[in-house]
Amino acid sequence: MKIITRKEIESVLCIPSVLEAIERGFVAYSLGEAVIPPVAALHFDAPRGDCHIKYGYAKSGRHYVIKIASGFYDNDQLGLPSNHGLMLLFDKQTGAPVCGLLDEGFLTDIRTAAAGSIAAKYLAPKNVECVGIIGTGAQALYQLKWLTFATTCRKAIIWGRDREKAKKLTLHPELWEWKLEVVPSIDQLAEQCHLIVTATSSSSPLLFAHQIQSGTHITAVGADDQGKQELDPKLFEKADCVVVDSRSQCAAFGDTAYALQQGLIRSEKLIELGELLAKPSLGRISDNQITLCDLTGVAIQDLQIAESIYNKIF
């Protein structure tokens, strides 16, 4: 079994190749060419945390992937990152372990950022003058970094519960391309931005239907488990087009699940991201529409990113 460290991963990472691989993965997934069982999860109370195991394979592929990613939200107080993780590739012909990618959660962070970037590329209105980011953690950073592949806009405003963390994020060296500011309220953020990304571990809605102006695209990446929620369910009723990474996962948990439960959107109205990529006309058809993309994170992304790194190195 080969081992790849985070340092090696970072040294071979090619963002455009990853974006292509993830797009191909979403299309294959939505065409039914992948086997992705329901997410397995562990929950912890003291300290509070969760661990998700995502796993599966493409029917025509060489490997199956098992990805482990945890979020322990009090790690901050210990000076540790909240997220940890690793990915494992196994031979689909024999079951033998092929490669352990000891990425410390980095690959999960960037495959999520890749999905956000892809969603924005296909769904954001033509002219975005300011990007709004709700959240101040690692995912807020990566979303901004990868959005430079989806929009030419380089102005963004950030809102976070912790204003100090928000300020710190605006100074992050990896965001040198961006002109960044902190805003004191989500109201102000929604007023100024036509491309909004929510990237928090919130358990109640932060962004409300009444705040959203026409011609806005929202990508929500935070609510990846039972009990997590970032969006007012009424946003699903208000949106002209709702895209989800996985119809089955989004029906089971996260923002879409709340909207479905409350009858604010019908399951038939949901478009899978892979369907959108295969047929972009399913998405935004005018700059005045409101579009919404709910991302819960699908094992096909993990498979694609792990294989793309593995193939670069071996």
Next chain:
Amino acid sequence: MKIITRKEIESVLCIPSVLEAIERGFVAYSLGEAVIPPVAALHFDAPRGDCHIKYGYAKSGRHYVIKIASGFYDNDQLGLPSNHGLMLLFDKQTGAPVCGLLDEGFLTDIRTAAAGSIAAKYLAPKNVECVGIIGTGAQALYQLKWLTFATTCRKAIIWGRDREKAKKLTLHPELWEWKLEVVPSIDQLAEQCHLIVTATSSSSPLLFAHQIQSGTHITAVGADDQGKQELDPKLFEKADCVVVDSRSQCAAFGDTAYALQQGLIRSEKLIELGELLAKPSLGRISDNQITLCDLTGVAIQDLQIAESIYNKIF
């Protein structure tokens, strides 16, 4: 993250300590002191195979475990072992990976053998003159090897679909303590043995109620997934005492599930192995009874064995 190889595991393995740790684990599990969600599984068609992910933690423990074990049943033809696997320990306070045990499936094999040995120790009748093993794979080997910790009997007979493999097993150097013979039929095996272990990947019953004489204990370890079955469901009706490693898992798949579905046993009659260990009088009360133990493999075993190896090395 520390890495332990199979060779290192083999060099520190202490069977009595493992047996103790696994017994303690079963008791904690049955007392509700562990969090063990349902097994996650992947299935493969060409070639046929399966991969199980078992995961969980003891509420009072330091780690959570994620164990991956695969069975690819045509590997034989490639000269490869059928089973592969590895175990991962994570810090329950932060989610950080602590240790990867690259055991190649060895720890899964022996924690299963440990459970078989424990079942026999508590449930077999006093005087066993001959042990019967149905199956000729790695698990048949390990069951026999670990049964020396549960019975003083050292005579066993083996039945397998592949007689050549059965003969080969009788010559295995690790079984030097045993006087071994191959029998041509399960009828003959059941006639001669009061302690029988089934360890196959069969998808239909091999051992039938009418074959079993009074005063026999049967441990079934093979049917660990949907569609696998080793025992005639009527055996559950005939048995005086039925023990399962996990009530929830055994209701979901394997031999007990078939018997429950057919109404041949009621769920209330099932005793968990951990309950039996805490109160042995729940088990066999006379040498004439028929007892049955269905083992599907529980993550608490993986946690206990991984921690016991980790603690020996670090």
